[in-house]
Amino acid sequence: MKSFKSALSSPAGRAFLALVLVLAAGAIFNADHAFFKIGTQRDTLRQASVYGMLACGMTLVIVSGGIDLAVGSIVALAAVCAAKMAIHWNWPWWQVVPACLGVGALCGLVSGWVTASLRVQPFIATLSMMVLARGLAKYASGGMKVSTALPNADGSYRYVEIPALFHGIDHSIFGGNLSVVTLIFLVCVALAWLALARHRWGRYLYAIGGNEEAARLSGVPVVGAKICAYIASGLFAAVAGLCQAAQEQQGDPEAGAGYELTAIAMVVIGGTSLMGGRGGIGLTLLGVLTIGYLDKILSINAVPEAGRLVLTGIIIVAAVLTQRRGRT
Amino acid sequence: MRAKLFALLVFISLAVAGFAQPAKRTYTIGMSQCNLGEPWRVQMNADIRAAAAQHPELKVVFNDAQNDTLKQRAQVEEFVSAKVDLLIISPKEAQPLTEPVARAFEAGIPVIVLDRAILGDKYTCFIGADNKKIGKAAGQWIAKKLGGKGKVVELKGLMTSIPGQDRHTGFREGIAGTDIQVIFEADMKWLEPDARKEMESALSRFDHIDLVYGHNDPGAHGAYLAAKAAGRDGIAFVGIDALPQEGIAYVQQGILDATFRYTTGGAEAIDTALKIFKGETVPKKIVLGTRLFDKSNVATGGEALP
16 A cells, blocks of 8 residues: 555556556457457557657657747648648659658747747747648648649649558558557657657756756756757657658548647646656657557447547546646 | 732731630629638638639638638738639638628728628628537437437537637437437537547546537547447437548448538538629528538438528
């Protein structure tokens, strides 16, 4: 009992408890044993992956005391660019992937520069980028989904093959039991963890999030470290956009709307503080799994939309309240 | 001699100028679109543009209200003060746009209302498709396709929206009296990723599914991707909307078994506008039929259903 209590005194213990409770709910409301099928597990992890990638970048930004609202729109922009390059222009994958990442990094660079150098509040700076990137996505796609149906000059359509890149990403390995998208997410987690927990830059971000002025006085390159956090967030969002396009087999300029809020919820449920300076990627991974499984359990039980929203809202608030109580 | 030549030149140039005068007057049509964020509405504008291009005397000015009711209201007022010859509006909402449209109508501008209705009767003509009828046609086609019995998944559009509700109730009317069971239904909010997610849940719960009815083509396409990823064959997919680059393309690629067109009414609006300009009387309400596109008829442009 004592060890149980001490486990709950750490944010990781509490985030883990939340995940266990959700999994227990899934075991009870298993929808005729559908919850226990390996396919369900694979789908749950795949569906949470795109949000999870955003949450990785979001964690870096939130630890530094910022927020990145632009990630959902960058997903759409990267998805449109990927579809345009891979389907319409027939680029090979080794050109599409770096180009997409470049677009994401550029968006992050602008957000970071406006926030760190021009000292605009992150909320406002990334809100502007959210609107701007959405506009660019609509402009690049002409307001239509970029799909394998290409318009001819006379208004009719011709159809092209789905690019190999998309098939490669939207694919399952290990006998169809693990999605490549989930693998990409795990790589993102590993990279973000290395940066935040093992690299000097990660220490800088914690220091800036804890007390920016103190960090600056002790010689932390505040502006550079912050800009890099937003670039990383843009990069992860671009990876998410590529995965989104591959799974939809098209680039939808409306994709990713509201994803930034899900990503923030995942980070916060994990126990990372929105005030900055506290948290970690491991916590975010627990948050991603908690929301991912919650979503799946509501879906396999065919809970109506209204009920889903109410339950999700209640559970997020409950999880965040437990996290806060532990901090005093 | 020179004076005569000059007079001749003057006469010729006057005559040419006289003939060059347009025989008919030109008409300016103001088109207020509530939101160009949806492919279907982009298609509506494209249909209007294509139909108007056949008639050089028509000039259409397009405006996009970006899903903002008050912006659309301002646009209607701008068109009235610009004294357009006719107003086409696809309103975002009924109540707030009823009065601005009525004012345009009372100012003597004929008004064609497209897709979504407004309140009262202060407009010239309403043109729209009937989602309930389309849902019913889809239900009847599905009942025929499955031979009157089978297990169906229904992926619904946003159920707080009228089109979502109508496509649902129409479908249930269409399959009423048959042994078709809807074993799983979920709200995918018109979104393809959500449809794929819900379909994956349906697939892990049920080992046997005969057909998926999606309230729009992207929804049906998302369900197809889910089934394909899970390696499940023998499921038929039916969608609605039949946009050329979406539903029709999917039927041609063998992804969907059928799709039903939700006609934009763009071409019909221009036809009606021409009748109004000629002084003919037009009906107060035009309900558009749907078109069925399936494997057998997609190459020949589908089959009109009443």
